[in-house]
Amino acid sequence: MAETPLETARRAAAPDDAASAWTRLQSNRNWLGFWFMLPAAAFLILFLAYPLGLGVWLSFTDAKVGSEGEWIGLENYEWLLGVAPVSDFLGIIANELFGTEFELEGDTTFWLSVFNTLLYTVVASAIKFAIGLYLALLLNRHMPFKAIIRAVVLIPFIVPTVLSAIAFWWIFDTQFSILTWMLQGLGAIAEDHQINWLGDETMARASVIFANIWRGVPFIAITLLAGLQTVSASLYEAAVIDGATRWQMFRYITYPLLTPIIAVVMTFSVLFTFTDFQLIWVLTRGGPFNATHLMATLSYQRAILGGYLGEGAAISTAMIPFLLAAIMFSWFGLQRRKWQHGGRDD
Amino acid sequence: MASVTIENVRKAFGETEVIHGVDIAIADGEFVVLVGPSGCGKSTLLRMIAGLESITAGEVKIAERVVNRLPAKARDIAMVFQNYALYPHMTVFENMAFSMRLRKAPAAEVESRVREAAGILGLQPLLQRFPRQLSGGQRQRVAMGRAIVRDPQVFLFDEPLSNLDAKLRVAMRTEIKALHQRVGGTTIYVTHDQIEAMTMADKIVVMQGGNVEQIGAPLELYDAPDNLFVAGFIGSPAMNFLRGRVEADGAGTVFASADGARLPLGERRGLEAGREVVLGFRPEHIALGPDGTGIGVEVVVTEPTGSEVQVVARHGGDEVVAVFRERHQPAPGTRLSLAPDPAQIHVFDAETGRTLRA
Ligand SMILES: Nc1ncnc2c1ncn2[C@@H]1O[C@H](COP(=O)(O)OP(=O)(O)O)[C@@H](O)[C@H]1O
Ligand SMILES: [Mg+2]
Numbered sequence: 001m002a003e004t005p006l007e008t009a010r011r012a013a014a015p016d017d018a019a020s021a022w023t024r025l026q027s028n029r030n031w032l033g034f035w036f037m038l039p040a041a042a043f044l045i046l047f048l049a050y051p052l053g054l055g056v057w058l059s060f061t062d063a064k065v066g067s068e069g070e071w072i073g074l075e076n077y078e079w080l081l082g083v084a085p086v087s088d089f090l091g092i093i094a095n096e097l098f099g100t101e102f103e104l105e106g107d108t109t110f111w112l113s114v115f116n117t118l119l120y121t122v123v124a125s126a127i128k129f130a131i132g133l134y135l136a137l138l139l140n141r142h143m144p145f146k147a148i149i150r151a152v153v154l155i156p157f158i159v160p161t162v163l164s165a166i167a168f169w170w171i172f173d174t175q176f177s178i179l180t181w182m183l184q185g186l187g188a189i190a191e192d193h194q195i196n197w198l199g200d201e202t203m204a205r206a207s208v209i210f211a212n213i214w215r216g217v218p219f220i221a222i223t224l225l226a227g228l229q230t231v232s233a234s235l236y237e238a239a240v241i242d243g244a245t246r247w248q249m250f251r252y253i254t255y256p257l258l259t260p261i262i263a264v265v266m267t268f269s270v271l272f273t274f275t276d277f278q279l280i281w282v283l284t285r286g287g288p289f290n291a292t293h294l295m296a297t298l299s300y301q302r303a304i305l306g307g308y309l310g311e312g313a314a315i316s317t318a319m320i321p322f323l324l325a326a327i328m329f330s331w332f333g334l335q336r337r338k339w340q341h342g343g344r345d346d
Numbered sequence: 347m348a349s350v351t352i353e354n355v356r357k358a359f360g361e362t363e364v365i366h367g368v369d370i371a372i373a374d375g376e377f378v379v380l381v382g383p384s385g386c387g388k389s390t391l392l393r394m395i396a397g398l399e400s401i402t403a404g405e406v407k408i409a410e411r412v413v414n415r416l417p418a419k420a421r422d423i424a425m426v427f428q429n430y431a432l433y434p435h436m437t438v439f440e441n442m443a444f445s446m447r448l449r450k451a452p453a454a455e456v457e458s459r460v461r462e463a464a465g466i467l468g469l470q471p472l473l474q475r476f477p478r479q480l481s482g483g484q485r486q487r488v489a490m491g492r493a494i495v496r497d498p499q500v501f502l503f504d505e506p507l508s509n510l511d512a513k514l515r516v517a518m519r520t521e522i523k524a525l526h527q528r529v530g531g532t533t534i535y536v537t538h539d540q541i542e543a544m545t546m547a548d549k550i551v552v553m554q555g556g557n558v559e560q561i562g563a564p565l566e567l568y569d570a571p572d573n574l575f576v577a578g579f580i581g582s583p584a585m586n587f588l589r590g591r592v593e594a595d596g597a598g599t600v601f602a603s604a605d606g607a608r609l610p611l612g613e614r615r616g617l618e619a620g621r622e623v624v625l626g627f628r629p630e631h632i633a634l635g636p637d638g639t640g641i642g643v644e645v646v647v648t649e650p651t652g653s654e655v656q657v658v659a660r661h662g663g664d665e666v667v668a669v670f671r672e673r674h675q676p677a678p679g680t681r682l683s684l685a686p687d688p689a690q691i692h693v694f695d696a697e698t699g700r701t702l703r704a
Contacts, residue, residue, distance in 0.1 A: 232429070232431065234427050237398050237425075238425070238431040238432075238433070239433075239444075240397075240398065241396060241423065241424065241445075242496075243418075243448050243449060244448055248448060252448075256435045
């Protein structure tokens with residue numbers, strides 16, 4: 001039967017099936033997008049997801065250096081966390097802060113490292129934020145040699161961590177400490193008095209926090225400075241005319257406009273500080289009496305030096321919830337602000 | 347309400363002086379427009395009045411009080427910026443309320459003042475929006491609302507309309523003028539657009555290169571410019587200028603261009619023969635004369651707009667624009683004789699640029 005004119009028209013309008021599969025593939029954005037994404041995805045899977053997955057997997061085994069290990073479920077965690085992790089957690093905090101003497105159910109060193117890590121992160125991040133913000137505000141003002149001063153501020157960030165850690169090792173050396181020497185020179189301490197910077201538990205904690213702050217401030221200062229420079233000068237002029245004092249300008253204009261960047265930079269800072277390893281390892285190796293052992297250093301010590309890969313992996317894995325909590329807090333709490341969302345008509 | 351007096355004010359940034367001694371007297375409630383090409387120092391002058399720039403020399407008085415050393419917030423002024431300078435993280439309401447809240451004004455008073463200002467500007471439905479969610483014209487209105495809420499003695503505007511498209515600019519022009527009539531208040535308005543100046547001002551201050559060229563009512567400047575600069579700057583299309591010299595012609599004098607144009611300058615002007623001058627006449631003050639008289643030109647283009655016809659032509663090296671209400675439509679290349687209205691011509695000294703008056 002002959003084709004009707006309508007059928008002819010439809011056939012002409014319809015795509016040629018055989019050729020179209022390939023053509024469609026080429027023009028399909030999602031399909032094309034998938035291919036473009038593939039190298040990056042492969043890279044991420046290979047270098048991020050795989051080690052992460054392997055770490056988590058190891059934490060459920062009794063792997064040791066030289067032995068594959070078998071699936072032992074939550075045993076590593078039970079061993080570390082004990083049967084009552086919440087009360088252990090509160091117990092170690094009470095013991096360290098208020099000198100109480102709770103008996104912990106889990107691994108005391110592990111809980112100490114959790115406490116140390118939190119202390120290290122909270123204190124160092126808070127001080128880094130304060131100093132970084134102050135420096136950024138200072139550098140944002142007109143002053144002579146601005147470019148040079150900004151470059152100088154960046155130095156601690158540029159020096160490799162291990163190098164600066166070694167420098168701090170000398171600075172905190174019991175006999176040759178330049179800090180002690182300066183304090184003696186200033187008359188703050190007696191001529192023959194030596195300070196045991198890294199030997200005393202409290203001193204050691206303060207010292208490593210100090211080193212971490214020194215290293216971390218430039219990152220925060222420079223990032224916040226970049227944020228400050230995006231605030232239009234005319235806003236401050238409008239505020240001057242509206243009658244704002246310097247403090248009010250900071251409180252009601254600079255600070256709220258800076259919060260998105262503060263959120264990002266502090267999230268990164270907290271993550272870096274929480275997972276810090278190099279500084280501690282060079283300066284104290286976690287001592288004295290594990291007072292500066294962080295979760296990262298303890299994990300390394302147990303897994304690599306001690307050979308208990310499974311247990312070390314469990315310590316590392318235990319860091320993940322803390323890190324996720326920090327990210328969530330910043331993402332939902334600080335980063336997205338209503339006024340930033342675009343949209344002219346809603 | 348307050349008068350503003352600017353006396354011999356100078357401004358230098360480092361070694362470079364950009365305002366060279368300016369005197370302006372502004373009466374209470376007056377709408378004054380500072381106009382001039384970009385970079386002539388309008389903004390700098392305005393910012394000195396606002397207290398955003400220090401005053402290098404001279405005096406600025408607001409309400410008879412010297413304010414040179416007063417901080418901006420003590421000068422009782424409000425300013426509207428070109429880019430609006432709205433606080434992006436505050437709603438329209440908060441933007442407008444900010445100055446009162448800083449002063450710790452009672453919440454009820456803040457509320458009523460902001461609502462009143464919003465009512466004047468038609469902003470009530472937008473009070474809870476953020477600046478990002480507003481159009482350019484709406485933002486401009488919020489910026490004005492913020493100024494009104496302060497109820498200042500002097501309103502300062504720095505090119506408030508230049509970020510708007512042409513149509514909106516015309517509408518906002520009317521709105522600002524209406525606002526001034528309604529709210530009152532001495533207003534100093536900066537623009538580079540002479541049409542804005544002409545349509546809005548009670549008094550125009552024409553500036554160039556850090557100097558005041560002329561101060562006067564819009565039509566005064568239009569009809570009797572003091573110099574070549576003002577004559578060329580005010581009016582669109584701009585005044586035509588022909589170079590030439592004064593020649594004696596019987597009892598009177600004539601203007602003669604190198605290309606053979608001859609126009610009687612009348613007896614009233616005491617011009618000595620041989621003086622190099624520039625003749626100025628506005629495009630709308632031109633009639634077609636009999637062939638071979640007046641200014642001979644060759645038509646370049648003819649642009650009818652419906653209400654009038656604009657003819658661009660050349661006389662030797664000078665361009666001449668004529669606007670006719672009649673529907674002349676000369677083809678390009680046509681030779682015409684233009685006859686400027688003798689009562690409406692201006693003669694300027696070619697060397698100093700000053701108007702030669704009777
Ligand atoms: N902060 C400044 N430092 C140095 N020169 C400036 C500064 N502000 C303005 N100028 C100069 O002063 C002159 C006048 O500027 P401005 O008042 O902004 O002009 P206008 O508003 O008329 O366009 C310009 O030559 C400009 O380069
Ligand atoms: Mg300007």
